[in-house]
Amino acid sequence: MPDGQSLDITITVNGEARTVVVDTRTTLLDALRDRLHLSGTKKGCGLGQCGACTVLLDGRRIVSCLTFAVMAEGKAVTTIEGLAQDGSLHPLQAAFVEHDAFQCGYCTPGQIMSAAGLLSEGRNGTDDEIRDLMSGNICRCGAYTNILAAIRDVLPRESGR
Amino acid sequence: MNPFRYRTAADPDAAIGAALGGATFIAGGTDLIQLMQEGIAAPDLLMDINGIGYSGVASDLDGIRIGALTRLAEVADDPTVRARFPLVREAIESTASGQVRNMATVGGNLLQKTRCLYFRDRAAPCNKRAPGTGCSAFEGQNRINAVLGASAHCIATHPSDLAVALVAADAEVILRGPAGERTVLLESFYRLPEDRPDIETVLEPGELIVGVWLPIAAAARRSRYVKVRDRASFEWALASCAAAIATDGGEVLEARLAVGGVATKPWRLARSEAALVGRPFGPGAIREAAALAAEGAEPRGRNAYKVPLLVATVERTLMELRGAG
Ligand SMILES: Cc1cc2nc3c(=O)[nH]c(=O)nc-3n(C[C@H](O)[C@H](O)[C@H](O)COP(=O)(O)OP(=O)(O)OC[C@H]3O[C@@H](n4cnc5c(N)ncnc54)[C@H](O)[C@@H]3O)c2cc1C
Ligand code: SF4
Numbered sequence: 001m002p003d004g005q006s007l008d009i010t011i012t013v014n015g016e017a018r019t020v021v022v023d024t025r026t027t028l029l030d031a032l033r034d035r036l037h038l039s040g041t042k043k044g045c046g047l048g049q050c051g052a053c054t055v056l057l058d059g060r061r062i063v064s065c066l067t068f069a070v071m072a073e074g075k076a077v078t079t080i081e082g083l084a085q086d087g088s089l090h091p092l093q094a095a096f097v098e099h100d101a102f103q104c105g106y107c108t109p110g111q112i113m114s115a116a117g118l119l120s121e122g123r124n125g126t127d128d129e130i131r132d133l134m135s136g137n138i139c140r141c142g143a144y145t146n147i148l149a150a151i152r153d154v155l156p157r158e159s160g161r
Numbered sequence: 162m163n164p165f166r167y168r169t170a171a172d173p174d175a176a177i178g179a180a181l182g183g184a185t186f187i188a189g190g191t192d193l194i195q196l197m198q199e200g201i202a203a204p205d206l207l208m209d210i211n212g213i214g215y216s217g218v219a220s221d222l223d224g225i226r227i228g229a230l231t232r233l234a235e236v237a238d239d240p241t242v243r244a245r246f247p248l249v250r251e252a253i254e255s256t257a258s259g260q261v262r263n264m265a266t267v268g269g270n271l272l273q274k275t276r277c278l279y280f281r282d283r284a285a286p287c288n289k290r291a292p293g294t295g296c297s298a299f300e301g302q303n304r305i306n307a308v309l310g311a312s313a314h315c316i317a318t319h320p321s322d323l324a325v326a327l328v329a330a331d332a333e334v335i336l337r338g339p340a341g342e343r344t345v346l347l348e349s350f351y352r353l354p355e356d357r358p359d360i361e362t363v364l365e366p367g368e369l370i371v372g373v374w375l376p377i378a379a380a381a382r383r384s385r386y387v388k389v390r391d392r393a394s395f396e397w398a399l400a401s402c403a404a405a406i407a408t409d410g411g412e413v414l415e416a417r418l419a420v421g422g423v424a425t426k427p428w429r430l431a432r433s434e435a436a437l438v439g440r441p442f443g444p445g446a447i448r449e450a451a452a453l454a455a456e457g458a459e460p461r462g463r464n465a466y467k468v469p470l471l472v473a474t475v476e477r478t479l480m481e482l483r484g485a486g
């Protein structure tokens with residue numbers, strides 16, 4: 001391949017430095033799934049419109065389908081695989097189970113990572129505000145009511161941003 | 162997607178130099194990557210400008226300066242923006258999703274491409290994407306297209322919410338090119354489509370947007386942004402209105418009104434503003450100002466509903482602002 005079309009990148013994924021060679025066209029989503037074999041992050045639309053591919057980049061939630069892997073060089077990515085610690089579920093994961101906050105489960109990793117972003121970014125609010133903050137995550141099964149209940153369980157009850 | 166080379170620029174001059182040689186800037190990537198995925202944009206060389214500085218919000222005595230590489234979420238979270246420019250915060254918080262707001266930059270937002278269906282469909286004739294091929298929207302699916310500022314060559318709306326709020330806040334864009342910096346009123350930054358809809362702004366070859374300047378005088382006005390769309394959240398505007406009003410003893414001293422979703426560029430409503438100034442800020446003046454918003458509107462079939470929607474949106478925004486005072 002001509003110079004500059006494939007590059008060596010190092011990304012910290014779930015706390016571990018990973019180096020891969022990627023074609024410049026590879027999205028962060030495809031690098032995570034196909035190159036690093038972390039298939040928990042899902043691909044829905046590939047255009048930023050569904051939220052299935054949500055991950056944290058340096059602690060903030062993003063859609064991994066709308067950024068190229070080469071742009072994440074030197075950054076830290078957290079995926080759904082990185083949430084559980086020492087074999088115990090993250091409180092959000094436990095709350096999703098507790099509240100039956102999924103049906104087919106396809107949107108679930110994205111929903112949970114998006115809610116993890118609310119936590120790490122310090123965002124909170126009324127039920128309506130949380131619905132709005134979560135509107136980038138589409139659930140085709142319509143599990144919204146239980147998703148909100150699960151998130152409500154984990155987010156401190158206070159008004160945030 | 163076509164193969165491309167990727168480089169990072171360490172400073173603005175390196176980015177400007179590369180662009181003069183044909184490189185395409187990438188910032189948040191949220192619009193450009195969509196266009197590349199759909200085969201509408203096919204750059205040979207991407208120049209990543211995230212490392213050139215110009216990120217963050219800086220408050221000054223006479224205004225605030227927002228770096229072009231600042232993420233939308235950071236702008237809306239900034240305490241000065243929240244306290245002094247509610248319309249900017251409201252416009253951003255109604256933009257896209259939380260994820261996209263963490264990625265999208267201010268500069269990229271102002272330069273995002275239209276959502277016209279045919280612009281984003283490589284197979285359709287479109288004067289904006291392929292000059293001289295014709296306008297598929299003119300007689301076609303034009304429910305989301307413009308009723309103000311259009312030409313026989315293009316009726317596409319400018320999709321940015323933030324730009325509409327910034328126009329109503331008297332914002333200036335700070336540009337940097339091979340010859341140094343210059344400043345342009347945001348309202349004059351955008352061109353009307355006329356017979357060259359492919360040329361959307363006054364940006365010169367190689368020029369970067371490096372920032373946005375909001376004068377402090379604009380902060381003295383009460384302000385609000387209202388967005389009307391097909392669903393409650395995560396959708397582009399069918400009509401939107403940014404209003405900033407200064408009153409004294411119930412009388413309007415100054416008014417700024419701009420609308421989005423209905424025009425080919427963020428649209429300032431000078432006649433509506435004039436109808437408010439010097440009069441009591443009440444239903445009479447508000448209704449008159451709202452009616453004037455649609456003056457010169459040219460519906461083209463499926464977007465005819467936007468004319469009354471525009472009037473109602475302006476009226477609602479002003480009534481809410483009056484109620485909040
Ligand atoms: C799912 C989805 C929903 C959305 N909904 C909305 C919405 O409701 N309202 C709304 O307003 N927007 C919406 N958007 C659009 C979004 O706001 C823009 O995509 C974003 O702001 C673009 O910024 P960026 O930094 O990602 O730009 P990029 O994609 O990186 O760049 C866009 C363009 O600007 C150029 N560019 C970028 N920065 C500069 C600079 N500093 N100087 C010169 N040129 C530059 C690039 O070359 C490119 O041509 C939505 C986007 C998505 C994906
Ligand atoms: S309205 Fe403009 S962008 Fe849409 S098809 Fe016509 S020329 Fe293209």
Ligand code: FES
Nearest residue numbers: 044045046051065
């Ligand atoms: S796959 Fe990324 S938002 Fe749909």
Ligand code: FES
Nearest residue numbers: 103105139140141
């Ligand atoms: S659980 Fe099926 S898409 Fe959400």
